[in-house]
Amino acid sequence: MALLKKINKKAQPDINSGFGSNANSYGSRFVNKNGTPNVEKRGMHLLRRISWYHTMIDMPNWKFMLILFSFYIGINFIFALAYYAIGIENLNGIKQSEGILIQFGQAYFFSAQTFTTVGYGHISPTGFLTSALSAAEALIGLLSFAIATGLFFGRFSKPTAFLKFADHALISPYQDKRGLMVRLVPFKNTNFTDATARMTLGLSLEENGQKTNKFYSLDLELERINALSLSWTLVHPITESSPLYNFTEEDFKKLHGEILVFITTFDDMYSNTVAARTSYTFDEVIYGAKFETMYNRSKDGSKTILHLDKLNHYQSVNLS
Numbered sequence: 001m002a003l004l005k006k007i008n009k010k011a012q013p014d015i016n017s018g019f020g021s022n023a024n025s026y027g028s029r030f031v032n033k034n035g036t037p038n039v040e041k042r043g044m045h046l047l048r049r050i051s052w053y054h055t056m057i058d059m060p061n062w063k064f065m066l067i068l069f070s071f072y073i074g075i076n077f078i079f080a081l082a083y084y085a086i087g088i089e090n091l092n093g094i095k096q097s098e099g100i101l102i103q104f105g106q107a108y109f110f111s112a113q114t115f116t117t118v119g120y121g122h123i124s125p126t127g128f129l130t131s132a133l134s135a136a137e138a139l140i141g142l143l144s145f146a147i148a149t150g151l152f153f154g155r156f157s158k159p160t161a162f163l164k165f166a167d168h169a170l171i172s173p174y175q176d177k178r179g180l181m182v183r184l185v186p187f188k189n190t191n192f193t194d195a196t197a198r199m200t201l202g203l204s205l206e207e208n209g210q211k212t213n214k215f216y217s218l219d220l221e222l223e224r225i226n227a228l229s230l231s232w233t234l235v236h237p238i239t240e241s242s243p244l245y246n247f248t249e250e251d252f253k254k255l256h257g258e259i260l261v262f263i264t265t266f267d268d269m270y271s272n273t274v275a276a277r278t279s280y281t282f283d284e285v286i287y288g289a290k291f292e293t294m295y296n297r298s299k300d301g302s303k304t305i306l307h308l309d310k311l312n313h314y315q316s317v318n319l320s
Contacts, residue, residue, distance in 0.1 A: 019202065019213060029258050030202055035277030057154050068148060076115055079137050080108035083130065090130040093123035115141035159267060161274035162188035167312050169259055169280040172290040178319060180218065180236040180244060182261055183291050187308050192228035195265035199236055201243055204256040216243040228265055230306055231294045249287040257282045289314045
């Protein structure tokens with residue numbers, strides 16, 4: 001109950017948060033650091049609850065390439081086994097006197113040539129079964145490369161908010177009071193305009209013997225900027241109307257809370273609106289620190305230099 005008294009009574013919970021109110025039914029955090037919901041869906045067959053297209057579009061590049069190469073190697077291995085089972089004598093150009101491994105290897109590379117429709121002509125099928133199998137493989141190869149091409153295009157053309165958030169949120173001096181500060185920066189050669197930010201505080205509290213999630217909208221110093229070219233530090237002034245007004249450093253350590261950050265902006269490159277999200281649990285909030293400046297004027301004074309490696313740089317300050 002002592003912690004409940006710390007929450008400013010002037011701050012009203014936001015009932016339109018989109019998250020459940022029962023804290024006993026929720027995991028450790030609402031949103032992961034990369035912006036994805038911290039939710040694992042169960043109770044339905046895997047093929048029904050997973051969109052394979054979205055999975056292939058969103059997965060890391062190394063995993064995507066690994067799946068493509070594994071599929072290419074695996075399916076040619078299966079077709080090579082099928083050719084070998086039908087009879088290696090039905091593939092003209094493979095000598096019967098050669099060893100089993102060499103014969104299988106040549107059948108494998110014939111499969112690769114058929115699958116890609118390259119067809120060098122060194123080996124050719126004879127007989128109905130072998131010809132039918134090679135025809136089916138050529139069709140599967142064409143369809144597979146069409147799907148792979150579509151996935152490649154989807155991954156390259158997908159509108160993505162190339163924004164990076166600082167690892168920690170800070171409680172810093174702000175004018176004659178304190179402020180909750182979160183910093184972000186565009187890290188690629190993109191032009192962002194009309195950037196809008198929203199910040200929500202989620203608290204897991206025990207009230208009347210029951211754990212409850214309460215959410216509060218945090219007012220920002222600036223919720224919208226015309227251009228996002230340099231770093232942007234989101235500032236929530238901790239005024240008398242803020243739910244964090246009475247919080248001390250010890251309160252951040254005792255309470256289970258999470259700060260949700262939502263960014264939308266227009267990307268000139270994609271000619272589309274993109275979004276980015278992240279969250280900070282209370283153990284990722286540093287009390288008594290301020291961010292160091294990320295940019296400065298070049299030596300000749302003609303440009304502004306943005307130092308991306310300084311995104312997480314801060315210095316300790318005294319808040320008393």
